Amino acid sequence: MRQHILMPPMTPTMTDGRIARWHVSEGQHVAAGDVLVEVATSTATLEIEASSEGRVERILVPAGTEGVKVNTPIAIIFAGVARRAAEAPSAALGFASLEPLPRDDRSPPAPARAHMPAFARGTTYREALRDALAEAMHADDRVFLIGTDVAQNRGAPKVAQGLLDTFGERRVVRVPALEDALFGVALGAALSGLRPVVEIAHWGRALEVLTPYLVTAAETSYLSGGAQSVPLVIRGPNGYVPGMAGQDSRCIAADLARVSGLKVAQPATASSAKALLRAAIQDPGPVAVLEHELLYPIQDLPLGTDAPLDPTPGRARVVRSGADVTIAAVGRAVITALEAAQNLSPDGIEAEVIDLMWVRPLDRETVAASVARTGRLLTLEEGVGEGGIGAELIAHVAGHHLRTLRSPPRRIAGAPVPMPYAGELQALAVPRAVDVVRAVTELVRAP
Secondary structure, eight states: OEEEEEOOOSSTTOOEEEEEEESOOTTOEEOTTOEEEEEEOSSOEEEEEOSSSEEEEEEOSOTTOOOEETTOEEEEEEETOOOOTTTOOOSOOOGGGGSOOOGGGOOOOOOOSSOOOOOOTTOBHHHHHHHHHHHHHHHOTTEEEEESSTTTSSOTTSTTTTHHHHHOTTTEEEOOSOHHHHHHHHHHHHHTTOEEEEEOSOHHHHHHHHHHHHHHHHHHHHHTTTSOOOOOEEEEEOSOOTTOOGGGGOOOHHHHHTSTTOEEEOOOSHHHHHHHHHHHHHSSSOEEEEEOGGGTTOBOOOOBOOOOOOOSTTOOEEEEOOSSEEEEEOTTHHHHHHHHHHHHGGGTOOEEEEEOOEEETBOHHHHHHHHHHHSOEEEEEEEESTTSHHHHHHHHHHHHOGGGOSSOOEEEEEOSSOOOSSHHHHHHHSOOHHHHHHHHHHHHHOO
16 A cells, blocks of 8 residues: 655644655665654754555655645655565564574674665764664674664664664564563673663663662672673663653763763764764673763764764763863763854854763863863753762862862753653753853853
8 A cells, every 4th residue: 555655744833844864765665663754944853754564665855855845745655565574573582592602503694784884974873873783783793782662663762773674683682561671681691791782762761670780780890800791781862852751851871970880971972972882882891871862863063173082981072172161061961062152152252062971980181171271160961960970070170170260160950850841841951052151151251
């Protein structure tokens, strides 16, 4: 049955939009939940997903087309076309499927349906994470992805698209929606010498169930005298999600940073997402990788510095040079900091922006070296400020480099309340660029 994909209205007043990017090509097989196309207006971007299994018969409107009217057909999907039996996913495997095959009996990996490219400009945050997973799985057959939706729906944020087709269900393992079973199997696999990458729906929601497994994994190396490593990576969205409230929309970076023995990465750009995830998979572990829902469709940013990206745990990077103030941020807050720095520049205030990348171990010295040049410090994070990452940085600078400060440091963080549901209140609960501009202006112009 042919199904027409229509240009959707993203707002009640929208009349037309732009085809920003196609994620599929004509003749390609798609499964329910696969991203087909990104459409955009001047204020928003929306991803259209396949509602059922089928094949892309025709793309009617090419990428880059402006002024496409709402409800205009943009593609035709021949729905209900099943992939060939040899390619069709079967039921999830049992625990025995996680055992490594004998070296001599390992069959070569299934051929990829699509080439997994190296990182390049134009790659989105989501694609960068997928490419990091693909490269790690090609390089080491002990690496596998496990989660609730990774096989059927390509994972909640669609990071796993193409991986099931490339590696099969021995390496992309679907488990029931039982978090205790998911974390228990993954921890056992890591202790047995495999390298599981666990995908979770949201860090804030999973933390209550995950905590005992996470603490066990984090303490095992120390308590065994270094004899037992736990090469476990857990990744998924963290922080503010529009329209979600409470634990489904909170940032827990600071909570995880207090778990001794755990490394915590929080990438802000597509290039750092790929580099940090690869570093996490190669690490003896355990490592938590905190992504952000709003970053998944974003392409890599042109930064104001050519400083190389070093993904070594505990290394931050300067993403914008400046002489007047240091803004140290992590995760999506880096994007907010860069926006604020751009708005400050016409007023003659040049902010140096540091992307911390890792919140444990935390690169205090890169921040201190920047403050020695600028004399001022502002920290920015999405999580609650009390006991947060900014508090730790300010304590370090004040305790060890007090004479470099020309004014008291400032901290901007999320509101110390559960994330509200109303959109107007959500906007006030997370740091905004306007808040940063106001605070930096006060810092620089203070007597």
